[in-house]
Amino acid sequence: MQTLFRNPMAGPDVLGLTSGASLFVATLLLVGQFNPGFTVSLFQNPWSIALAASMGGALVFILIIFIANSVKDNTSLLIIGLMISAATSSIVSVMQFTSQADDLQAFMVWTLGSVGNTGWKELSVLSLIILGGLIISYALIKPLNGWLLGENYAKNLNINLDRSRFLIVIATGLLTGGVTAFCGPIAFVGLAVPHLVRLLVPATNHKILIPAVMVGGASLLLLCDMLAQIPGSTQVLPLNAVTSMIGAPVVIWMIIKAKRISV
């Protein structure tokens, strides 16, 4: 996403994809209120949540790209993304306000984020979705590299802009939606990992970047989860709190140290 928007601040949570996914999951829950028992079965059916979250993510992404084509200015786009994020979050809040205690509890737990609530059934669904997203991402190495030079140069290098933009939307929707559905809206990792990885592996070629970001993201999340379990205690912290608590200072420190941040 940072490549597509040529903006180092772009990320699924900043641009509202994660909250879009949340909105769709919350909508599912709200619909569930009107026929009791539906919600429970819903949370037991991993496909429906995954589908809802992916759709929510992809829809917000399409909306963002649509707006991006008319504003052309990265800063405005970022502000618009933040606004969309705020708007969807507020709709979710309204839904929470009107929903029943049980559903609310389920939803709240979901938003805190956790990688522990996934059984084999969920994992098999998640891995299929992730695999699909990753295959598309890999097929996009060349256009993604091309996007780094900007639309005009990419086009001059015979890169099909419309098709690759569409595929980037699909891949991002799948990856963000899939993870959000099962682990909750995990903040920060999507924005920070590419920067952390680039500071370690100074590459601009997506052939190197994509696997590096994959490994980096997974390692960071695993580390955060280990810390969330609080070694030597039975208490478990919400994963979302840990990712931001650990990650934000790290990114600030790295930016100050490296003096610059770029796509």
Add this chain to the structure above:
Amino acid sequence: MFDLTNIALLTKDLVVGYTKEKKSHALFDSLNLSLRAGELVCFMGSNGVGKTTLIRTLTGLQKPLGGKIETINNQAVAVVLTDRINSAVMTVYDLITYGRYPYLNWNVSLSDRDYEIVEQAIKQVHLESIVDKKLFELSDGQLQMAMIAKALAQDTPILFLDEPTAHLDLNNRVEIMNILRSLCRTSNKTILVATHELDLALQTADRIWLATSDRKIVSGIPEDLVLDGTFDAVFQFKGFDLKTGKISNEASRNVSISLTGSGHPFLWTKNALERCGYFISSTAKLKLEVAEEEAKPVWLLTSKTEMTKFYALEKLLNALISRDTKGED
């Protein structure tokens, strides 16, 4: 030898412009132009006339409003635009490999032949010493050279450049134009450069495309366009005399000097005097001779009463100006 009769690109009744709110705005109408293989063409026109739009259209980045563009064997065109590259941490070498992208599969693995072409592009624009630098470490001139190398690696018979010398100092501007010209001569490339550097264009271009105010483009060799007044009509020079290539100075001091001498010292003395508002006339009573003494220029100023020798032009000017204020003849 390069062949100047070989056509590389043709336009047929081309209409160039943009569409805004479903209305077409034509910037150029029914253009019938051609580019020949191996020639360097400078495309000139006043600001805002549509130079960038025409380059974008000829490159295929935007659709023409009408007419056709034909290239030899429908071959691709490489382009250097004014767009900034945001990816600051990319190395020059990586940037140049982008030129090979049209020839690569999804996996972007470069073959030996691709690496050879990249190396050759680096050599052609003399970037050997900076290939490992990152883009943010480069000067504007070096960045422009890297973009040109990328375009060369695309290995197309035609190359378009939009304002490649903007924001560069004179030295870099001359270097870029020289490189472009030698590419035309040695690799038989066709190069079209949109520029507003009149002096450079006049001295390097094989031909000039001049955008006129009536949405046409006049094509001709630089000297013809100067002599037939086309340039004057388009640019409406304010205080610049194109035929002498100099800024016209008003003889504000009302003092005439007769100047004699030869070579560069003579020309620069003339420049200094005119710049300061003196009128050069062979019949003036005040005489200045530019001579040479021990391989250095000296200036001999002769008036009615005396003769003074100066060893520096600045001293001479100061003396002339103080004469002026005292009101001497």
